[in-house]
Amino acid sequence: MEKQIHTVGERVEKFCAICQEERGHVVASVTKRGQISRVSCPKCGTRSTFKSSTSAAQQGLRAKTGAPYDPKLTYRTGQSMLHPSFGQGEVTAVIEPQKIDVLFADRLRRLIHARAQS
Secondary structure, three states: OOOOOOOOOOEEEEEEOOOOEEEEEEEEEEOOOOOEEEEEOOOOOOEEEOOOOHHHHHHHHOOOOOEEOOOOOOOOOOOEEEEOOOEEEEEEEEEEOOEEEEEEOOOEEEEEOOOOOO
């Protein structure tokens, strides 16, 4: 099995002990060899250590992709989506009635949702 080199800001799946759910976390720090050492939960802000395991890698491969992103739909925290440009993401927060923060593999992005049809 080839070892993957990670960078700060990537998204990885991990069980959050505070939120009590499996969710995407942001890589906060890596070792000199590019292995993840700490991650941050975008929902509760908790920083925790990251231990790589085969089961976690398999869970990441089986992660739900969600429905295609549609700005007319209303999203909730924790919901997955598939954006045509950014790929698979998870809603981390509802900011305003029509704005959401979504964590994608490359970074956190603010998107529009619940847009009224004209």
